[in-house]
Amino acid sequence: MARKKKRARSTGASLFLILPIALLAAVVWAILPRHHGLQPTHRRRIAAAQPSPSPAPLAQAATAAASPAATTQASPQPSPSQSPSIAATENPNGAQVAIIIDDCGQWLDTERGYLALPIPITLSVLPHVHYTTEIAKEASDAGKGVMLHLPMEPLSHVYPGPGEIKTAMTDDAIVKQTEEDVQQVPLARGVNNHEGSEASADERVMKDVIGIVKQHDLFFIDSRTNAKSVGAQDAAQAGVPTASRDVFLDNRPDVAYTESMLERTVAIAKRNGSAIAIGHPKPTTLEALRDMYPKMRSEGIRFVLASDLVH
Numbered sequence: 001m002a003r004k005k006k007r008a009r010s011t012g013a014s015l016f017l018i019l020p021i022a023l024l025a026a027v028v029w030a031i032l033p034r035h036h037g038l039q040p041t042h043r044r045r046i047a048a049a050q051p052s053p054s055p056a057p058l059a060q061a062a063t064a065a066a067s068p069a070a071t072t073q074a075s076p077q078p079s080p081s082q083s084p085s086i087a088a089t090e091n092p093n094g095a096q097v098a099i100i101i102d103d104c105g106q107w108l109d110t111e112r113g114y115l116a117l118p119i120p121i122t123l124s125v126l127p128h129v130h131y132t133t134e135i136a137k138e139a140s141d142a143g144k145g146v147m148l149h150l151p152m153e154p155l156s157h158v159y160p161g162p163g164e165i166k167t168a169m170t171d172d173a174i175v176k177q178t179e180e181d182v183q184q185v186p187l188a189r190g191v192n193n194h195e196g197s198e199a200s201a202d203e204r205v206m207k208d209v210i211g212i213v214k215q216h217d218l219f220f221i222d223s224r225t226n227a228k229s230v231g232a233q234d235a236a237q238a239g240v241p242t243a244s245r246d247v248f249l250d251n252r253p254d255v256a257y258t259e260s261m262l263e264r265t266v267a268i269a270k271r272n273g274s275a276i277a278i279g280h281p282k283p284t285t286l287e288a289l290r291d292m293y294p295k296m297r298s299e300g301i302r303f304v305l306a307s308d309l310v311h
Helices: 002-035 040-049 056-066 108-115 132-141 171-184 203-215 231-237 255-272 283-298
Strands: 096-104 122-125 145-152 190-195 219-222 242-244 274-279 302-304
Touching: 096 108, 096 132, 096 145, 096 190, 096 255, 096 283, 108 122, 108 132, 108 283, 122 132, 132 145, 145 171, 145 203, 171 203, 203 219, 203 231, 219 231, 231 242, 255 274, 255 283, 283 302
Parallel strands: 096 122, 096 274, 096 302, 122 145, 145 190, 190 219, 219 242
Antiparallel strands: none
């Protein structure tokens, strides 16, 4: 009996010692996670809240590394004003050809196509049309020739456009209208007639027109829309530098036809030393000239501005 009481007291003493130790361990266990980092579940929750890095930059980097463009810079396309000159590769003693593109100021896309050609081209710009000022400036900036395309009365009496010179006008009216048309294209160095098969054959009308051309120190090229035109004759008599058209390139809007007219231009230039060809802002004419100018150069043709062929 005495042994049972002793064993009971011993067990009670052990429990008395164990309980504080267990309580202390529980307190330490509760405190330790706050000082030694996050529990695994907490780490998983935060990791899930962070956005995963996008694979796009890596894919782009791989694509760039595999592409030749990543190590080779693209060559910039020259603007019309930066078009390479071909004068150095042409025959300096070759027959000369001047290409004039009439009716400009109405179809910018095609007209700009001519400006991009790496050969001398002269644009003849209509007055009082939507893009008169714009295309004249672009042509000048590109180093191309600029002329005024002066509207004049045709034999058909069909209206040739604003700024028309008519045979029924008085001398004063002709002078005034020609002056207004010249002011429309201040960058022009010369003039040629637009239509004008009636007016260009009228001696009085042409003397009035040539008088204004001379006052502005311009040259005059006779488009020869009428075999009876007196434009070049009156210009020469007045001491105005002048020349006449030899070939119309595009009476038909057909590439093959225009190429045949360019071949005729080459033949005339070789025979006479030079030739002036007139075309228009037609896509077929632009295509034919793009195709033909290298061949023309290979035959010894030297392209020049219209101003180079007046005398």
